[in-house]
Amino acid sequence: MLTVIIIVLLALIFFTYVAIPLIFPGQSDRLPDSRDPIKQDLEEERDALFRAIKELDARNDLAQTRRDQLRARYEAKAAKVLRALDERQLELKENVPSRPTQRKRFPYVTLSFLSLMVIMAALMPSYVLPRMNGGTVTTFFEGDIEQAKALKSLERAANKNPNEDNLMALADAYWQLNDVAQAEATYLRMTSELNPVPALAYSRLGYLKLQNDNDIPGALTYFEQAQEADPSDLDTLYTLSEIYFSQARPDDAVKTLETYLSLPAGADDEEVKTRLELFKQVAPVLNAATQDPTQETLAALADTYWQVGERERAADIYIQLLSNFDAHNGLAYSRIGQVLFFSGRNVQAIDMLERAMAIDDANLDTLLFLGNAYFSSDRLEEAISTWEHYVEVAGGEEAAGRVPGLIENAKARLAGAPTDSTVVEVSGESLFAANCAACHGLAGQGGIGPTLIANSRAANEANVRNLIQYGRGLMPGFIASLSEEQIDILVDFVVNNLAQGQTSERP
Ligand code: HEC
Incomplete structure (x- = not known):
C-alpha cells in the first residue's frame, strides 16, 4: 500500500514539473539568461571547488586531520559560492520582464501539489500506526531506524579510524543487534590489529563463547588472555573464577577470588567473600569426587552443591549417581525434579517427582513440588490431593506453612474462579x-x-x-x-x- 502511495506521488511530481510545462508552455516563467558572465564565473568556481573536495579523498599523502581541515575550508567556500549563485539567479529573474500578453498566473498546480504533500504527511502516521498493535511496536519501528543509522555511522568511524574506541563501539553495537558473527569478527579484528590488545576485546570474546556456543573451554582461554592483558580487572577475575569452578578446578577458582579480594577495588566485596567461602567449602569434596568418582564421593558432592544453593550442579551429579550407581535414589529424583520445575520443564519435573514419590512418599519437598508442577500443568485435582498429602505428612495445617493456601487457591480455580498470584x-x-x-x-x-x-x-x-x-x-x-x-x-x-x-x- 505504501509503495502505491509513493509511486502516485512520484507520478504527480513528474506531471507537475515536466508534463504540464510541456502541454502549457505559456505557464512557466521564462528562463533567465544562462550566459550571464557573473553567473558563469560563479558556476565555474563552484565546479572547481566540488572537484577539489572530491579529489581530497584520494590525497593519501596528506594526514587525515589536514584533509579534514581542507575539506572544511573548501566546503565553506562552496557554500558561499552557492549562495552567491542563488542571489545572482534571483537578480536575473527579477530583471526579466514578464510576458506582456500573459499575466503571471497564480501557481495553482504547485500549490495544490504542496498541500497534497502536507495532507499526506499528516495522514501518514495515523495510517501506519493502527497497523502496529498499540504503541509498543512504533517505538520498535522508530528504534530500528535509529539503530540502523547509528550502526552506519559507527561503521564509518571504524573504517576511517580503526582505533580501540571505534572498533569496540562498533562490535558492541553488532552484539546489541544480535549480529553475533559480525561482533565476533570485529572483536577478533581488535586482537589482531591493535597493539597492545585491549583486555576488553578478549573478555567480550569470552562472553560471546559462553553465551552463544556454550563453549566453556574456549571462553576460558579468552578470559585467561583478558586477565593477562589486564590483571586487575575485577569482572574478568570474577568470571574466570566461576569458569574454573564449573570446570571442577576449585583450587584455581579460590586463587582467582583471592586475587580479586587482594586488589584495592575488590577488597570490600561482600558478595565475593561469600562466594569464596562457598568455593572453599566445596573444594575438598569436589577434588575428592574428581580424583575418585565413587558413589560416596559423588553423593557427598551432590549434597554439598545442593546445600550451598548450586542446585543445577547438584542435579548434574544426581543424574550421574542415578545412571552409574543407584537407580533407586529417591532424593536424587526429587532434587532433579525440583530443578526441572524451576526451569519451567513441568512434564519432565512431574516424571522425576512421581518416581521420587514412588520411592519415598513422605518427603515434604517432593510433595510440595509435585503439587506445584501439577498445578502449573493445570492438573488441579492431582495438585490438591498431593498438597493434602503434604499437610498430612507435615502434621496438620499449622505446620504446613502456605500449603493450605495453595490448596484453597487450586480449589477456587477448579470452581472456575480467577486465581490469585499465590503460585x-x-x-x-x-x-x-x-x-x-x-x-x-x-x-x-x-x-x-x-x-x-x-x-x-x-x-x-x-x-x-x-x-x-x-x-x-x-x-x-x-x-x-x-x-x-x-x-x-x-x-x-x-x-x-x-x-x-x-x-x-x-x-
Ligand atoms: C545475555 C545476558 C542477560 C540476560 C539473558 C538477561 N540479562 Fe539482565 N542484564 C544483563 C546485563 C549485561 C545488564 C547490564 C546492562 C547495562 O546497564 O548495560 C543487565 C541489566 C539488568 C537489570 C538492571 C540492573 C541494574 O543494576 O541496572 C535488570 C533489572 C535485569 N537485567 C533483569 C533481567 C531479567 C528479568 C532478565 C530475564 C528476562 C534478564 N535480565 C536477562 C544481561 C542479561
Missing part, C-alpha cells in the same frame, strides 16, 4: 530461571549481568519493564519471546522479590 510467585522464579539466570545467576546474584538482589535499580518497576522488553547493553530484549503476562510476572518477581533482597519465599 505465580513460583512461576516468576521459573521464568527467571529459564530466561534470566544464565546471566544474572539462578538466585539473581549476578554473573555476566549485575546482581539484582537488593539492587535499587531493579526495584524501579517502569525501568525493569522497559529493560525486559527492549534490553540494554549486552542484555537482550524479551518483547518478542515472552508474552505480556510473562513479562508482568517477571517484573513483579524482580521488583518485589529479588530487588527487595530476597529470592522467592517458598511456602
Whole structure:
C-alpha cells in the first residue's frame, strides 16, 4: 500500500514539473539568461571547488586531520559560492520582464501539489500506526531506524579510524543487534590489529563463547588472555573464577577470588567473600569426587552443591549417581525434579517427582513440588490431593506453612474462579530461571549481568519493564519471546522479590 502511495506521488511530481510545462508552455516563467558572465564565473568556481573536495579523498599523502581541515575550508567556500549563485539567479529573474500578453498566473498546480504533500504527511502516521498493535511496536519501528543509522555511522568511524574506541563501539553495537558473527569478527579484528590488545576485546570474546556456543573451554582461554592483558580487572577475575569452578578446578577458582579480594577495588566485596567461602567449602569434596568418582564421593558432592544453593550442579551429579550407581535414589529424583520445575520443564519435573514419590512418599519437598508442577500443568485435582498429602505428612495445617493456601487457591480455580498470584510467585522464579539466570545467576546474584538482589535499580518497576522488553547493553530484549503476562510476572518477581533482597519465599 505504501509503495502505491509513493509511486502516485512520484507520478504527480513528474506531471507537475515536466508534463504540464510541456502541454502549457505559456505557464512557466521564462528562463533567465544562462550566459550571464557573473553567473558563469560563479558556476565555474563552484565546479572547481566540488572537484577539489572530491579529489581530497584520494590525497593519501596528506594526514587525515589536514584533509579534514581542507575539506572544511573548501566546503565553506562552496557554500558561499552557492549562495552567491542563488542571489545572482534571483537578480536575473527579477530583471526579466514578464510576458506582456500573459499575466503571471497564480501557481495553482504547485500549490495544490504542496498541500497534497502536507495532507499526506499528516495522514501518514495515523495510517501506519493502527497497523502496529498499540504503541509498543512504533517505538520498535522508530528504534530500528535509529539503530540502523547509528550502526552506519559507527561503521564509518571504524573504517576511517580503526582505533580501540571505534572498533569496540562498533562490535558492541553488532552484539546489541544480535549480529553475533559480525561482533565476533570485529572483536577478533581488535586482537589482531591493535597493539597492545585491549583486555576488553578478549573478555567480550569470552562472553560471546559462553553465551552463544556454550563453549566453556574456549571462553576460558579468552578470559585467561583478558586477565593477562589486564590483571586487575575485577569482572574478568570474577568470571574466570566461576569458569574454573564449573570446570571442577576449585583450587584455581579460590586463587582467582583471592586475587580479586587482594586488589584495592575488590577488597570490600561482600558478595565475593561469600562466594569464596562457598568455593572453599566445596573444594575438598569436589577434588575428592574428581580424583575418585565413587558413589560416596559423588553423593557427598551432590549434597554439598545442593546445600550451598548450586542446585543445577547438584542435579548434574544426581543424574550421574542415578545412571552409574543407584537407580533407586529417591532424593536424587526429587532434587532433579525440583530443578526441572524451576526451569519451567513441568512434564519432565512431574516424571522425576512421581518416581521420587514412588520411592519415598513422605518427603515434604517432593510433595510440595509435585503439587506445584501439577498445578502449573493445570492438573488441579492431582495438585490438591498431593498438597493434602503434604499437610498430612507435615502434621496438620499449622505446620504446613502456605500449603493450605495453595490448596484453597487450586480449589477456587477448579470452581472456575480467577486465581490469585499465590503460585505465580513460583512461576516468576521459573521464568527467571529459564530466561534470566544464565546471566544474572539462578538466585539473581549476578554473573555476566549485575546482581539484582537488593539492587535499587531493579526495584524501579517502569525501568525493569522497559529493560525486559527492549534490553540494554549486552542484555537482550524479551518483547518478542515472552508474552505480556510473562513479562508482568517477571517484573513483579524482580521488583518485589529479588530487588527487595530476597529470592522467592517458598511456602
Ligand atoms: C545475555 C545476558 C542477560 C540476560 C539473558 C538477561 N540479562 Fe539482565 N542484564 C544483563 C546485563 C549485561 C545488564 C547490564 C546492562 C547495562 O546497564 O548495560 C543487565 C541489566 C539488568 C537489570 C538492571 C540492573 C541494574 O543494576 O541496572 C535488570 C533489572 C535485569 N537485567 C533483569 C533481567 C531479567 C528479568 C532478565 C530475564 C528476562 C534478564 N535480565 C536477562 C544481561 C542479561
